[in-house]
Amino acid sequence: GAVVSQHPSRVICKSGTSVKIECRSLDFQATTMFWYRQFPKQSLMLMATSNEGSKATYEQGVEKDKFLINHASLTLSTLTVTSAHPEDSSFYICSANPGTGGAQDYGYTFGSGTRLTVV
Amino acid sequence: AQSVSQHNHHVILSEAASLELGCNYSYGGTVNLFWYVQYPGQHLQLLLKYFSGDPLVKGIKGFEAEFIKSKFSFNLRKPSVQWSDTAEYFCAVNARVRGKLIFGQGTELSVKP
Numbered sequence: 641g642a643v644v645s646q647h648p649s650r651v652i653c654k655s656g657t658s659v660k661i662e663c664r665s666l667d668f669q670a671t672t673m674f675w676y677r678q679f680p681k682q683s684l685m686l687m688a689t690s691n692e693g694s695k696a697t698y699e700q701g702v703e704k705d706k707f708l709i710n711h712a713s714l715t716l717s718t719l720t721v722t723s724a725h726p727e728d729s730s731f732y733i734c735s736a737n738p739g740t741g742g743a744q745d746y747g748y749t750f751g752s753g754t755r756l757t758v759v
Numbered sequence: 760a761q762s763v764s765q766h767n768h769h770v771i772l773s774e775a776a777s778l779e780l781g782c783n784y785s786y787g788g789t790v791n792l793f794w795y796v797q798y799p800g801q802h803l804q805l806l807l808k809y810f811s812g813d814p815l816v817k818g819i820k821g822f823e824a825e826f827i828k829s830k831f832s833f834n835l836r837k838p839s840v841q842w843s844d845t846a847e848y849f850c851a852v853n854a855r856v857r858g859k860l861i862f863g864q865g866t867e868l869s870v871k872p
Contacts, residue, residue, distance in 0.1 A: 750803045
């Protein structure tokens with residue numbers, strides 16, 4: 641089945657530094673990927689839609705300059721948390737939909753997530 | 760804009776009890792609806808989805824959901840829960856094929872053995 645690989649699974653960084661999270665589609669091409677943020681015991685909040693070869697589309701309230709998204713190829717999207725602060729600590733998840741149409745379409749696959757802790 | 764509301768934050772049941780988790784969405788057009796489950800420490804797994812046809816959808820692990828268009832609802836049901844069903848359940852909706860997926864707040868289900 642379609643797999644999305646996300647790295648790293650866990651990262652600890654110091655305040656003020658930047659952290660890059662990678663999301664790769666392993667056996668399909670993804671022109672679009674989605675980045676979510678999940679707080680403990682809470683839902684997944686969509687941060688942005690990553691588009692291959694063009695600018696990402698950010699949801700209202702998400703700082704574009706803090707959460708830099710790059711989708712340079714059909715299999716790789718990256719999220720960089722710049723000048724990280726403790727309040728950026730969270731669980732970040734990427735997702736893609738490898739659907740090709742038909743009754744088996746509309747299936748989203750999710751990465752295993754990245755636990756970011758900013759100290 | 761789309762939004763999804765799940766009525767129950769935390770549900771506690773005994774094994775063999777029946778389950779119904781509420782989900783309502785807000786969107787005026789055609790939508791695709793999903794239920795996902797997240798077991799502790801694991802990533803999201805698809806339970807079932809609806810995009811057209813029979814409004815009663817059957818998914819994995821004995822779960823089913825009914826789409827009621829007039830009520831903008833997509834409630835999840837299971838006749839008899841097991842301890843292994845303890846997890847977080849999320850309802851989600853998209854308004855376009857392979858478009859962005861919007862999640863509800865989630866419902867934590869605890870099943871007592």
